[in-house]
Amino acid sequence: KQEVTQIPAALSVPEGENLVLNCSFTDSAIYNLQWFRQDPGKGLTSLLLIQSSQREQTSGRLNASLDKSSGRSTLYIAASQPGDSATYLCAVRGNFNKFYFGSGTKLNVKP
Amino acid sequence: DAGVTQSPTHLIKTRGQQVTLRCSPKSGHDTVSWYQQALGQGPQFIFQYYEEEERQRGNFPDRFSGHQFPNYSSELNVNALLLGDSALYLCASRQGAREQYFGPGTRLTVT
Numbered sequence: 001k002q003e004v005t006q007i008p009a010a011l012s013v014p015e016g017e018n019l020v021l022n023c024s025f026t027d028s029a030i031y032n033l034q035w036f037r038q039d040p041g042k043g044l045t046s047l048l049l050i051q052s053s054q055r056e057q058t059s060g061r062l063n064a065s066l067d068k069s070s071g072r073s074t075l076y077i078a079a080s081q082p083g084d085s086a087t088y089l090c091a092v093r094g095n096f097n098k099f100y101f102g103s104g105t106k107l108n109v110k111p
Numbered sequence: 112d113a114g115v116t117q118s119p120t121h122l123i124k125t126r127g128q129q130v131t132l133r134c135s136p137k138s139g140h141d142t143v144s145w146y147q148q149a150l151g152q153g154p155q156f157i158f159q160y161y162e163e164e165e166r167q168r169g170n171f172p173d174r175f176s177g178h179q180f181p182n183y184s185s186e187l188n189v190n191a192l193l194l195g196d197s198a199l200y201l202c203a204s205r206q207g208a209r210e211q212y213f214g215p216g217t218r219l220t221v222t
Contacts (some may be wrong), residue, residue, distance in 0.1 A: 004153070021170075030163055034210055043115075044154070044200055077207035091211075097167050099144065099211070101153030 001029045002094045006102035009041050013080055014110050021075040021105045023090035028068050031093040035064050038087045038104070047088075080109045087089070113138075115214035117202050123220045124192050132217045136204030142166075145212070146179040146201040147179060160185050161179040183198055189219075197221045 003026045013019055023033070033050045036044040048057045048064040050073070057067040057081040073090055088105040094100060116135045124130050136143050142161045147155035160179035179185045183204075189196055192216035197220050203211040 006153075025154040031208065036213070041199075041218070044203075046210050046212060049210040091154075097159060099146075099156050101146075101155070103151070103153045111155065 002030075002098075002099045002100040003030075003094060004090060004092055004102040006088075006105050008091075008092060008105060009103065010106040012108040012110060015080060015082060016103060017080050017109075018052060018076070019080055019107075021040070021077070021088050021107070023073040023075070023102055025071045025092050026069050027074075030068065033066055033073050034093070035062075035073075036089045036091065038089060040087075044089065048097050055063050070071050077107075080107075082109050082111050115140075115202055115212050117200075117214040119217060119219050120215070121218045121220075122212065125190055125222055126140060126194060128192050129188065129190045130192060130219060132185070132189075132200050132202075132219070133203060134185045134204075134214060136183050136185070136202075137212050140204035140206045140212070141183050142207075143183065143186045144203045144205075145185070146206030147196075148170070148199040148201055148216070150198075157187070166189050192221045194221050201222050 003082040009023045034049045035047040050066040066073045087106045089104045091101045120195040144159040145157040158168040163179045174190045176188045199216045201216045202214045205211045
């Protein structure tokens with residue numbers, strides 16, 4: 001069974017700092033990996049989708065990488081802002097179109 | 112485009128009762144998935160519907176059932192509610208292998 005782990009569980013940084021969030025998965029047979037943002041009590045907002053054949057995707061200040069063979073993905077956030085404070089979740093799409101989420105990293109960016 | 116919509120927003124039920132949650136997918140999307148998110152955890156995959164049939168199912172008991180209509184909208188039904196069913200229920204839609212888009216969720220409280 002696919003297991004998705006996100007480290008750290010929580011992170012607090014000062015505004016302007018660059019930071020990296022980590023996601024690891026146990027089964028490398030994935031179709032894609034997607035990063036989401038979730039504000040308290042709200043639904044998920046898609047940030048980046050990386051297909052299994054891709055190495056990275058970029059959107060604005062966000063860059064996500066994927067190393068399928070080692071079962072790892074990172075989300076890099078440049079020049080963090082207080083508005084980036086949220087929980088960040090990664091999800092992998094595995095065999096039979098099943099999706100598996102990590103428990104998330106709760107980010108707090110201090111002004 | 113209204114994106115993925117869900118109703119109701121909040122719901123309070125008593126143990127043993129039955130509940131129905133509703134989801135309308137994003138325009139152009141034909142696949143709908145349902146997730147359960149307990150407080151502080153990542154979403155857990157319940158099942159997925161495509162062409163009005165349940166295509167994949169996560170590790171949830173038969174008390175959880177669903178339906179997809181010809182217009183691609185979907186319902187999630189939960190019978191014999193337990194206290195442990197209290198959670199945020201998220202609906203997601205997609206088209207083919209493209210990224211998933213999530214709705215705002217329905218907060219279910221079982222007392």
